[in-house]
Amino acid sequence: MVERILLTNGRVLTCGGDPAERPLAGDVLIEGNRIAEVSIGADIQVDPGAVRVVDLRGATVLPGLGDAHTHISWPLDFVFDHAAVAATPPGRHMLDVAAVAKTYLQSGYTLLIGAGATQPDDDLLIHDAVERGLVPGPRIIPCGAMIAERGGLGGEEGGLMEVVDGVRDIREVVARQCDSGVRSLKLFISGDGVVPEFPSEDIYMNDEMLSAAVEVADSYGAFIVVHARGAASVAMAARTGVRIIHHACFLDDRALSALEARGDDVWVCPGLHYLYAVVSGGAEQWGMTAERVDASGYRDELRAQVDGLHKLKAAGIKILSGGDFGHQWTRHGTYAAELQRYVELIDMSPIEAIHTATRNIGPAAGFEVGEIRAGLLADLIVVDGDPTADITVLQDHSKMRAVMKDGAFAYVDPEVYP
Secondary structure: OOOEEEEEEEEEOOOOOOOOOOOEEEEEEEEOOEEEEEEEOOOOOOOHHHOEEEEOOOOEEEEOEEEEEEOOOOOOOOOOOHHHHHHOOHHHHHHHHHHHHHHHHHOOEEEEEEOOOOOOOHHHHHHHHHHOOOOOOOEEEOEOOOEEEOOOOOOOOOOOOEEEOHHHHHHHHHHHHHHHOOOEEEEEOEOOOOOOOOOOOOEOOOHHHHHHHHHHHHHOOOEEEEEEOOHHHHHHHHHHOOOEEEEOOOOOHHHHHHHHHHOOOOEEEOOHHHHHHHHOOOOHHHOOOHHHHHHHOHHHHHHHHHHHHHHHHHHOOEEOOOOOEOEHHHOOOOOOHHHHHHHHHOOOOHHHHHHHOOOOHHHHHOOOOOOOOOOOEOOEEEEOOOOOOOHHHHHOHHHEEEEEEOOEEEEEOOOOOO
């Protein structure tokens, strides 16, 4: 028999698209793993004997959050030593990965898009464990090892990435990763100023290679995401069919035109909080000194990214929340700080920022989630307070009352709901 759950005596934030939406008193009825009915301003009438009634005690229910740039490989105590993570014995490492998955879930994140695994099977293994109910965690679109062009950033032999030379290579690597179950494939097509010999404006690969990668991934029902910081790399990603563009720190008219030409089938995931944290000195005690920040060009990059995000917002190009969380200056569990930066730095309203982690990410990931609407999957969170008035509510773990995934309670705060 399908379980029916009624969420009542709370406020509902549907994330239906209204830029002025605020949480309103309402009920949500769930049948099985889907939302059956939503009522605003009136009670849903049910037979109490046939429905599990959950009293939200005035809390706000909204869609589960998503992160579109996830490195679930990075443990809770990760600093910046990728090689050490790669060398960790696999059994112990998977316990670290399971702890990260649990942390995402208890932070209100019910959907993750993988952006590169440090040990190649990390995303696949934790995805399987979560799906089988062995460990708690969000929905995960698994990634494999990141892919770099020989001679570019990450393209050295014996490194942590798969290295490709030309169209034939990239077809083979994408097909092999997809055969293993990977569905989000991360390509490095630009440099990164934090490694001065590979500046952010560098461009790697070419249109033919990216188009081939997109074609092969699409044949498997997978998609391509890219590390693209410079304008030329962003333009190339947009015109070749890449689905998600990470960073997009520098934009010019050609890059903006290429993004606009794609319409609603391209998304930008900036990772704004990461840049902000580094430039603001949050990483200094872990070796990211002021001198190193100066050498990286990140101060100029942050200014350029803020300017570019204003332009993307004005052009209606979809922005996704997410970005390199897991360093000690972007600690696991602080994922919603990205939303706070959108409000503070690019003049989004709190509900617009919330949309980047809810209604925008559902279509990007290919899941029927991100809104509270009849027929969609019941991935929901319950929080104290009004995140449309104070976006930092979503960072306060003491206010995270419950998390539902697939119509079931995946996490409940024991101090509130014993």
